[in-house]
Amino acid sequence: MTDDDLRERLRRADPAARLEPSSPAQVEYLVEEAMSRIPVRRWAAPVAAALVLLAGGTAWAALRPDPKPLVSPAIIAATPVPSVQVPSGGPAKCAEQKPELLDEQAFFAFAGKVTKIDDGDVTMKVTHNYRNMEGPGVTIPQPEGSSETMPGSGRFEFGKEYLVAATGNGDMLLCGYSGEVDTPGLRELYEAAF
Structure with missing residues (x-):
């Protein structure tokens, strides 16, 4: 081709x-x-x-809905500082404890063991964080003369474990919401609330 x-x-x-x-x-x-x-x-x-x-x-x-404002926990401290107060006065009679009320009122909630009692202040090591407890320890004033007491002995005792709930301004919730761990129904109340 x-x-x-x-x-x-x-x-x-x-x-x-x-x-x-x-x-x-x-x-x-x-x-x-x-x-x-x-x-x-x-x-x-x-x-x-x-x-x-x-x-x-x-x-x-x-x-968007506003989230709950996170208040820096005043009761958390590496070096314990008194910051949770036992409220004075209050209702003459306590209402029945309910998980919903505990969930609504408690800004802080934790399980802790008393490691030191000094001059009316109780130092606790946080063993379980239920809500907003990020630090290792807490200092709480020993409840004195309150008409409402904690279930159990009514006072913090060295070496014992407690469940403690407090409001956002640091007032400890009494009336059966804070007390010794082995108080009947208290651990179940915390588990149901948190």
């Missing part, structure tokens, strides 16, 4: 061979169109996505 035969074969296979040749003006227009540069807006999609994310984030931040 010669070059001429090959050219003839290519001409027969060309689908544009049957078309009328383009005018010089049309060819010039097509060449100019191919060479001219059209600005591409590649920034439009990312900007639109960023605006959607910004609007969604703003709506989420404005409409």
